[in-house]
Amino acid sequence: MNSEGLTRRIIACLDVDAGRVVKGTQFKELRDAGDPPALARLHASAGADEIVLLDITATAEARQTLLETVRRTAKELFIPFTVGGGIRTLEDAAKIFDAGADKVTINSAAVATPELIGQIAGRFGSQAVIVAIDARRGTASAEQAEVWVAGGRKPTGKRAVEWASQAEECGAGEILLTSMDRDGTGLGFDCELTAAVAAVVSIPVIASGGAGNTQHFADVFAGGCADAALAASIFHFGTHAVAALKQDLLRAGIPMRWPC
Amino acid sequence: MITIVDYGAGNISSVKKALEHLGATVQVTSDPGIVAAAKKIAVPGVGHFSRCEALSNHLRESILAAIARGVPFLGICVGMQWLFEGSTEAPETPGAGIFRGQCSRFPEDVKSPHVGWNRIEPRAGSRLLRGIENGAFVYYTHSFRAPVIEHTAACTRYGGAFSAAVERENVYGVQFHPEKSGATGLKILENFCEL
Numbered sequence: 001m002n003s004e005g006l007t008r009r010i011i012a013c014l015d016v017d018a019g020r021v022v023k024g025t026q027f028k029e030l031r032d033a034g035d036p037p038a039l040a041r042l043h044a045s046a047g048a049d050e051i052v053l054l055d056i057t058a059t060a061e062a063r064q065t066l067l068e069t070v071r072r073t074a075k076e077l078f079i080p081f082t083v084g085g086g087i088r089t090l091e092d093a094a095k096i097f098d099a100g101a102d103k104v105t106i107n108s109a110a111v112a113t114p115e116l117i118g119q120i121a122g123r124f125g126s127q128a129v130i131v132a133i134d135a136r137r138g139t140a141s142a143e144q145a146e147v148w149v150a151g152g153r154k155p156t157g158k159r160a161v162e163w164a165s166q167a168e169e170c171g172a173g174e175i176l177l178t179s180m181d182r183d184g185t186g187l188g189f190d191c192e193l194t195a196a197v198a199a200v201v202s203i204p205v206i207a208s209g210g211a212g213n214t215q216h217f218a219d220v221f222a223g224g225c226a227d228a229a230l231a232a233s234i235f236h237f238g239t240h241a242v243a244a245l246k247q248d249l250l251r252a253g254i255p256m257r258w259p260c
Numbered sequence: 261m262i263t264i265v266d267y268g269a270g271n272i273s274s275v276k277k278a279l280e281h282l283g284a285t286v287q288v289t290s291d292p293g294i295v296a297a298a299k300k301i302a303v304p305g306v307g308h309f310s311r312c313e314a315l316s317n318h319l320r321e322s323i324l325a326a327i328a329r330g331v332p333f334l335g336i337c338v339g340m341q342w343l344f345e346g347s348t349e350a351p352e353t354p355g356a357g358i359f360r361g362q363c364s365r366f367p368e369d370v371k372s373p374h375v376g377w378n379r380i381e382p383r384a385g386s387r388l389l390r391g392i393e394n395g396a397f398v399y400y401t402h403s404f405r406a407p408v409i410e411h412t413a414a415c416t417r418y419g420g421a422f423s424a425a426v427e428r429e430n431v432y433g434v435q436f437h438p439e440k441s442g443a444t445g446l447k448i449l450e451n452f453c454e455l
Contacts, residue, residue, distance in 0.1 A: 004417035005379040007397070044442070049377055078278055080399060080440050100273055102440060125307030127373065127401040173401070174375065204375045227376065257377040257397040260442060 007255045008221045009228035010242055011050045011206060012043035012235050016085075017057045019069045037073045043235060044079050046242040047260040051077060052176075052230060054105070055085030056151060067099045074100025084132055084176075090119045097124055105176055107132040108149035111156055111163070114170050121171035129174075130206070131167035135160035135193060136180040142196035145179075152180050160193070161200050168201045175205045176230065182210025184233070189216055191224035198225040206230050214248040221254050262453070263298035265323070266290045267305075267314040275304040275336065278439035278446065284453050290314075296322035300455070301331055304439075305338030309363070309404065310350035312342045324356065332455040333431050334388075340426065340433030341406055349404050358431055361407040370419035373403040378416050380424045380436070386413040388432045389425060390451050396444045398424070398436035405435060430455075 014021045014036050021034050040051045053073060055066060070083050083096045084105030093104045110117050110131050120129045134152050137145035147158040164175050177197050179190035187210050194207040204227035207220045211231035220226045235242060246256045262279055264272055266288050279286050279302070289295060301323065305311065315323065327333050335343050346355045347363035355363075366372040377397045382389040398416075405422035408415055413427035416435070426433045432452065438445035 004419075006374065006418055007377045009376050074274075075277065076281070078281070078440065078446055079442050080437075098273065100277065102274060127306055127375070173373065202371055203373065204371070227371075260397070 005255070007049075007257045008226070008249075009049040009206075010047070010217070010246060010249075010256070011052055011228050011230040012040075012048040012242060013052045013054060013208070013230050013232040014039055014073075015054050015056045015232055016066070016069060017055070019066050022056070036069050037076065040073045040077050040081075043242055044077060047246050047258065048079070048235075048242045049228070049257055050080040050082065052082040052084070052105070053101075055083075057085075067095055070096060070099040070101055082130060084130070088116075090116065090123065093120045093124070097128070103128045103130050103173070105130040105132040107134065110167065110170075111147065111149050111158065114166065117167060117170035117172050121173070126171050126173040129172050130176050131164070131172040131174075132176040132178065133160050133163060133167075133197075134178045134180050137190075137193065138181065142190070142192040145193050145196075148180060152183075161196050164197045164205075165200045168203050172203060174203055174227075175201060177205055177207055179207075179209035183208070185210055186212030186234070188212060189220035189224060189226070189229065191220050194220055194224035194226050198227075204228060214245055214252070217245065217249055218252045218254060221249070261285045261287060261298075262300045262302055263295060264288045265295055265301060265303045265315070265319060267303075267319060268311065272304045274437075274439045275302060278449055279453065282446065282450050282453055290319075292319055292322040295319060296325050298326055298331060300333075300452075301326055302334045302336065302452075303339035303342070304336045305340075305342070306401070307338060308349060309338060309341060309347040310353050312338060312350075312355070313353050315342055315356075316354050320356070327358070327431055330430050332452065334452050335433040336439075337402060337435060337437060340423075340435055341404065343426065343431065343433050344406050347404055358428065359406070359409055359411055359426055359433075361409055363404045363406045365404055366419045373401060374405070374418050375401045377441075378418060378436075380414040380416050382414040382425070383412065386425070386427055387455065388427055388434070388448060388451050389414055391447055392444060398434075398438070398441040398444055400436045402435060406433075
């Protein structure tokens with residue numbers, strides 16, 4: 001592929017509940033890791049290529065994403081900023097954009113109403129719409145991974161590869177693919193799942209779930225064909241700062257934006 | 261005072277926010293009269309070239325009149341593409357024709373859209389890119405790109421070289437998003453503020 005200078009992206013994710021950053025282990029146990037705007041700025045200055053803020057309890061509790069948190073976080077952030085969680089309608093998305101987000105992720109609502117993807121893309125552009133897919137496969141093949149919604153609480157019967165392809169046709173600009181099997185485990189990304197989805201779409205695929213060390217990122221960029229990789233807990237708790245990770249990946253031959 | 265032209269092409273708040281962060285006073289308008297009287301103009305843009313229809317209709321004369329007066333003009337993303345003659349993305353929508361050439365889709369051998377951080381190679385003497393190092397990274401998200409021309413101020417390579425920035429007297433354009441390109445992008449916007 002003649003992609004020349006385009007780098008792979010490292011995305012720091014802030015999982016937010018009630019205006020505070022938290023991170024679950026397989027979406028359950030939560031540990032407090034701080035204030036969203038402060039953490040977003042910290043990651044940006046350490047070299048994160050993008051920031052994603054996910055309101056992780058929004059869908060389950062039918063609660064709107066905290067617009068004030070978005071506004072405060074966007075204020076001093078000059079790298080791409082994505083917000084997800086609880087976005088059900090075009091109006092919900094418009095409020096998030098108005099608060100300063102560059103992109104939104106939609107998950108359960110896109111599964112329930114795929115037209116929503118096109119509605120948001122039609123008004124704000126495809127580049128502003130990321131379809132988030134939470135997939136679980138257990139011991140089945142990557143092609144058979146199933147899409148779950150409602151914060152990983154409800155199976156849909158849809159296959160992740162088919163849904164990703166349909167989402168692209170509907171106007172999605174990127175796919176954020178989370179392996180529920182790996183999320184919070186630190187055992188590494190699901191490279192087979194990521195590669196299977198990347199093979200059926202031409203839009204960028206962001207791999208998520210399972211990051212534990214540098215090699216996991218190198219693996220998902222190489223074997224997993226990911227355009228970007230997202231992680232939360234390994235950054236928040238100082239296990240591996242973004243700067244150190246990017247330098248390690250550069251040495252491993254992965255194109256990175258560095259120095260930032 | 262920088263006048264941001266709001267022509268209904270998505271989200272302009274991040275450009276406004278970045279300029280205000282740099283200390284600029286910013287007004288957002290879709291009023292051709294205000295645009296015609298502006299002292300400095302920025303036209304952000306995301307999405308489809310057909311969104312430039314509004315620029316090409318009722319705002320065109322005001323913008324061109326301001327440019328003719330020597331007002332510094334910055335087009336961002338689709339706002340830069342509009343400065344060319346047109347785009348194969350929406351052949352029925354004319355561009356401003358300030359720069360020669362048509363915007364076109366990336367070749368088949370690269371993934372499209374081009375999303376993420378890529379390097380720019382600035383041309384010596386660019387006012388907009390003053391102080392920007394060769395190989396500095398900027399953030400892109402687009403499926404169509406402008407050709408390399410006489411007035412190209414910086415190139416980026418992705419499926420071959422394309423115009424990352426153009427510059428001709430008081431008219432400037434950038435294909436990337438300076439408002440989303442970290443310190444490098446803020447420096448470029450600061451250069452525009454100081455013109």
